Amino acid sequence: DTEVTQTPKHLVMGMTNKKSLKCEQHMGHRAMYWYKQKAKKPPELMFVYSYEKLSINESVPSRFSPECPNSSLLNLHLHALQPEDSALYLCASSQDRAGGVSDTQYFGPGTRLTVL
Amino acid sequence: GQSLEQPSEVTAVEGAIVQINCTYQTSGFYGLSWYQQHDGGAPTFLSYNALDGLEETGRFSSFLSRSDSYGYLLLQELQMKDSASYFCAVPPRGGRRALTFGSGTRLQVQP
Numbered sequence: 661d662t663e664v665t666q667t668p669k670h671l672v673m674g675m676t677n678k679k680s681l682k683c684e685q686h687m688g689h690r691a692m693y694w695y696k697q698k699a700k701k702p703p704e705l706m707f708v709y710s711y712e713k714l715s716i717n718e719s720v721p722s723r724f725s726p727e728c729p730n731s732s733l734l735n736l737h738l739h740a741l742q743p744e745d746s747a748l749y750l751c752a753s754s755q756d757r758a759g760g761v762s763d764t765q766y767f768g769p770g771t772r773l774t775v776l
Numbered sequence: 777g778q779s780l781e782q783p784s785e786v787t788a789v790e791g792a793i794v795q796i797n798c799t800y801q802t803s804g805f806y807g808l809s810w811y812q813q814h815d816g817g818a819p820t821f822l823s824y825n826a827l828d829g830l831e832e833t834g835r836f837s838s839f840l841s842r843s844d845s846y847g848y849l850l851l852q853e854l855q856m857k858d859s860a861s862y863f864c865a866v867p868p869r870g871g872r873r874a875l876t877f878g879s880g881t882r883l884q885v886q887p
Contacts (some may be wrong), residue, residue, distance in 0.1 A: 664818075693874050702863055702877035703819065716874060750818065764809075765875060767818035 663687075664768035666751050672774045675741060681771045683734040683751030691756035692734040693765065694726060697748040709734060710756055741775045748772050778802045780864050780878030787884045788854055796849045796881045798864035806867045808840055808847045809875065814860045822849065822862075851883070859885045 664685045673679050683692065691710045695703035708716035709728040717726075723745075725737040734751055748770040754763035779801040788794040798808065807826040811819040823831050825840035825847060837850040851858055861882050865875040 700880075702880050703875075705874045705876070708874050752819075764821045764824070765811075765819075767820065769818050 664751055664753055664766050666749075666768035666771050668771055669769065670772045670774075672776065673738065673741065674776050675743070677741075678737070678739045680738065681736040681749055681751075681773075683736075683768055684732055685753040685766070685768075686732055687753065687755075687766065688731075689753035689755050689766070690731060691754045691763070692728065693752040693754075694724075694734070694736050695750040695752065695767075697750055697770070703750055707736075738773075741773075743775050746773055746775045778866055778876040780866065780876070782862075782864060782878045782881045784879065785882045785884070787886060789886050790854055790856060792854050793850065793852050794854060794883065796851070796862050796864075796883070798847045798849075798878055800845050800847070800864070800866060800878075802845075802866055805842060805845075808838075809865045810836075810838055810849045811863045811865060811877070812860050813863065813880075817860075819863065854885050856885050856887070859883060 667682045693708050694706040696706055697703045705718050706720045707726045712728045723740050727735040750770045751768040752765040754765045781799045786794055809824045810822040812822050813819045822836055823838040825831055825838050828840055828842055830837055830839045835852045840847045861880045863880045864878040
């Protein structure tokens with residue numbers, strides 16, 4: 661099983677709403693990632709979890725709050741978002757071997773978020 | 777920081793060969809990866825080069841020259857399904873996990 665699943669596929673929310681994005685993998689990977697992708701742009705790294713601990717936060721605003729409940733699950737909690745946060749949110753995972761630099765990343769299909 | 781440059785668009789016909797170039801400037805180098813992304817889809821891994829030379833995987837090959845800070849992805853026997861965006865990527869500064877992506881090259885394969 662080389663699949664990363666994400667729910668929901670689409671999400672529309674108002675600026676005062678609280679919602680969560682979910683990501684799951686069953687490949688035994690120990691590193692998980694959140695990326696944000698705007699139309700016709702490359703994915704941009706937001707957060708990295710390694711062995712369920714947050715290892716990288718790329719200066720993401722606090723209205724985005726990641727959580728890694730266990731090694732298979734990754735959540736992104738959203739609160740008080742702005743319209744400019746509308747984008748495709750991609751989850752990825754990798755084995756996280758020593759250094760991790762050569763690890764293949766496996767991406768989920770993404771959640772397309774629209775903030776009204 | 778990390779900087780990767782790619783052409784924004786490339787057009788080719790079915791059965792042809794196309795090369796997508798990537799030049800990079802990085803603080804430390806830990807290898808160059810290539811990912812494919814179809815419209816509405818997720819990025820999928822194509823290849824990884826840590827050392828100079830050519831890596832071949834079926835119809836796709838990837839080349840790296842570390843001395844020139846340059847790599848390319850070569851797609852042979854193009855098929856319509858190869859129409860997609862192609863990204864080169866490197867680990868972010870310090871060789872940490874995750875990826876910094878180039879701006880992407882949109883490949884359009886025509887009949």
